[in-house]
Amino acid sequence: YNGMFGWLVDKSNVMCDVEGIKGNWIGLLDIFGFEDFEFNSFEQLCINLANETLQNHYNNYIFKKDMEECRAEGVCVDDVKCPDNSECLKLIVDSTGILGLLDDECKIGTGTDEGFLEKLTSMCGKNPFFERKPMMKTSFTVKHYAGNVTYQVKNFLEKNRDSLKDQVKEILLQSTVPLIPPLVPPIDDSSRPSAKLTVSAFFSRQLKDLMELINSTNPHWIRCIKPHPAKKARMFDGLSTSNQLESSGVLGTVKIRKAGYPVRILLQKFTSRYVVITESASPVVTDILAAGGIADKALAQVGTTKVFLKSEAYQKIEKLREAAVVKWAYKLQRFCRGYQGRKVMFAKFVEKNRERLLRERKEKEEKERAERERLEAERRAAEERERAAREAEERRRRAEEQRLLNVRNKAATCLQRHVRGGLTRIRIFRQVVEQQRAVFEMQRERQMVDERQGVTEVDIVRLKAERQWIAWLNEVDQLQRYMEQEAQRREGKEEQKKRILRREVCRAEEKIRRELTLDEAMARQTIVTKCAVVAKHKEQQAKALASFRASASxxxxxxxxxxxxxxxxxxxxxxxxxxxxxxxxxxxxxxxxxxxxxxxxxxxxxxxxxxxxxxxxxxxxxxxxxxxxxxxPTSGAGVTSHSPAARxxxxxxxxxxxxxxxxxxxxxxxxxxxxxxxxxxxxxxxxxxxxxxxxxxxxxxxxxxxxxxxxxxxxxxxxxxxxxxxxxxxxxxxxxxxx
Known part of the structure; x- marks a missing residue:
């Protein structure tokens, strides 16, 4: 069954191309809920461990997210405490915890469930999340976030080992169905019981990988609550629903939010909603909080864009707002009703005094018309006086402008005369300067041409002399090289002649030495031969003499x-x-x-x-x-005819x-x-x-x-x-x- 389940998971991943996913993705995690039955065993411990781990992540994520938002708003949250179940997790997954001691007991070939319970009690008896009463002989209690759960240690070791006999594996491996043999785990030849990974270790490893994946994402939680166990419409079981909310961690989440500032309202919205509780014409948030009696930081704090309120502070300010709204409603009603009453009374008053009112109205209009005419005549006279003053001012202004224009024209004429005279003088001066410059440049050009010709002639003479000097130097160098080569050649010939003569002399001397050596060797050989013949002759003579003396006759x-x-x-x-x-x-x-x-x-x-x-x-x-x-040999004192002197x-x-x-x-x-x-x-x-x-x-x-x-x-x-x-x-x- 385990192999089939793994095969289905791998097949689904291959079909969904999980490995080829790139970019953003959405994952869905659906696990067992928190379990607490009459008989809880190893399976419930693993399921509750997963829920405990996810709840710890949920608490940390929600708390961390809320605290980051509060700090970003500048709200002090040092006194806020978050519910923490880390100690409960350590009790279960630590090396000296439940699963660690269980693996150690499984590694021992003679381990038992009772021995595991005794070791667990001795190691974790002082942990606040662990409990074992004196009457509990085969069970212990763990205080989870959702409640206390009592686990029976019966078959804990067997379920943790999850060992399958080799005979069963051999039978399944011999199956003719092609799908079954690959699903069977291979037969382990190792004789060590600790070589195989236990269920708790495998489950802890998978849970660790799952949490690493979840921590790298942006998680969201969906809590599914059953309203009643009967599966019928229009029914609600409050006790069952409350238990589900508690076991799923929703109530714990509410506690976390209540530990902080659960109510968060934007500043503009907060001001517009609760401005009614103040008497100020332009109130601020602090005035509203002071008027509501929640200025204490333990109840409310003001951030950069939001107002953070506790639940009791929010309820208090809501009640104050409702009272202020009722008060202002009474005031508005009073004003509206007074206006309506005054309007009716005025209508009745007008109906009763119509003629007098019309006469007074007509007289009033006549007075107003006469007053308007008088004011109109005064206005016209003032306008006439203003028009005459404006005309006189206009004439004076025009005369002044004409005078100023004449002055300007005269000054401009004078300036033009001086400027034109200066420009003419400058033009004439420039013409004279140009003529003189042209004459000077012509003379300078002729002088430069003459100088260039002289320099060219000098360069020609210098180049000719340099060429002659270079040619002479080249000839001298060539002659020196020739003389050196001739000297080297003569020296080489002399050396060659000397070497030839040396070789000839050496050869002659060597030839004479060889002849002398040969003659000397021949003479030595002759002497040796001569000595050998004499020695042999003496030996034969001695033998003959001895034989002769021994003879009788x-x-x-x-x-x-x-x-x-x-x-x-x-x-x-x-x-x-x-x-x-x-x-x-x-x-x-x-x-x-x-x-x-x-x-x-x-x-x-x-x-x-x-x-x-x-x-x-x-x-x-x-x-x-x-x-x-x-x-x-000599023949007397004279010289014979055969001597060298005779020749x-x-x-x-x-x-x-x-x-x-x-x-x-x-x-x-x-x-x-x-x-x-x-x-x-x-x-x-x-x-x-x-x-x-x-x-x-x-x-x-x-x-x-x-x-x-x-x-x-x-x-x-x-x-x-x-x-x-x-x-x-x-x-x-x-x-x-x-x-």
Missing amino acids: GASHAKEAHRRFSPQRTARQQASAQAQASARRNDQRTDKLLAEYALNRARAFEEYFPNPPPPPVDTISARKRSWDDSRT GVRSPQRDRELFERSKNRWERQEAWLDSNEAAVTRDFGVAVHDPSAAQPFTGQPLAHKAIDDAYAGPFRTPQAAVTALESRSPPKNPLPAYL
Whole structure:
């Protein structure tokens, strides 16, 4: 049933398009009235809670509206009290009230109705709106605005839970009618009893939403009263009607209005209605209130547009008005009746004295006519005198006007003469000025033309000079750029040549190093091979000697050994001779390559240093030279036909000497550079000091190229070799002799 009711509400809202409503709208709320039966249960409590809530809203709205109107009119309403049922609402809906304790008891699985009543009594026993008499074992009383209602707590918990068994839900969900399954609530798998919303909590939530909606609108109330329960015409039950008025809150509304100022009359209407109770010709509201004896603020107050009256004040002033109206009615009647009586008596008096009255009337008319004629003659004479005076005044005025006109004409003629003369002089002066200005402007124009021509010529000459100067500057800049480009190009070419020479020298040196390394490796391999052959030969000889000594027959074994080892000894000697010859050839070839390489370096070094110092005697090179001389074959003291001197070239001794000298010098350079005895100055000059010299040597600053040429040496860097090959001339600042 609950699901069907919700389905009907949703369907009605969809058909009425409630969600699409925009702008103003009108809502209609129809609920149960206040209920008080012999047996009141949980349903009556919910219905009465709704009525109590709406009554609270009604009281606050009416009271608030009345108070706002009074304050807008400037009426003091601080002493006015409004009936308030907020405490009764808190008793029902508060967390420690009836519904809150009921929900707490439902959450307990073992809760009972009697336990709920006992908790309610202990928590709310001191509340003035709650009552439980000692004889009430299963009931309690709530003092509502419409009266006291006694509720029976039997089945309160069951109705609040409103639980439907899962078996019933399963049966309804299996229905073949398409409408029924969607209406059944889903089966709750939760094991907690508090997971489901109770009826009181759901009802309170809906009631809260309803009040929020009502508070956002402008409400109006319609009270429906049944005149009697028999539903027949022309019948009225006063007791039933009074009970309905009391339960619907109408009597409470009357009390609210009586607590304030229920009678409110506009100032103009109040003045026009109650002016009769005052004696003043132009009374004000305060005079009327004072005359009525209701000037006290507790009975009446005057606003900006209305007069606010209590009920008793209104009744009092109404009685005074009725008395004043009766009093004024008596006065008006007296005046009217006196007028009517005087009118009748005058008619009778006129009828009785008609002839005398006519004669008196005729005499009176004659007198009045003579008086009128006399007054007319006097009036005509006065008018004649006034006319003559006016004519004389008119003649005098005209003569005066003519005189003034003549004076004005004469003055105007004089003014015209002076003005016209001045205007003529001004016109002539302007003509003269215009002529002189034209002549001056013509002269000035000619002068300006001449000046412009002169300036133009000067500008032409200046522009021509500027163009020439700019062209000259451009040519100078172009020439400078060309010279800079040429210098950069020459420098680039020089650098490129130097790089090419460096690469060639490096390649040549690298090639020589590789050849020397190869020859050295081959010589080492030959020596190792030679040593291995000798070691193997000694091992075989030792083995043969041991076997020979162990033999029993010495002679036969000796012959056999001589026969066995004699060819091997011959082969061994041949191999040793071949190895020595190969090693000798390799040594000679290595010495030759080293000599040629060192000779080339020494020759290049001599070109830079034509006066080198003599090499020391006790050096490694001297010992090596003596060893080479001992190895070099000579044929006596003379020179053979195969020697280099016989061929017309330098001898090997001379080349070896040059090589040793340059090598010794190079080693001394290396030792000197490593000993950090060269002090480099800020301008990159070098001060050289010879520790063996007696006097200190003060060197001169050298340029970068001189430094590179002086300290590089023939074996120092490829840069020095390239520089030597390019310059082919000694440096300007050579090193000292001891280097």
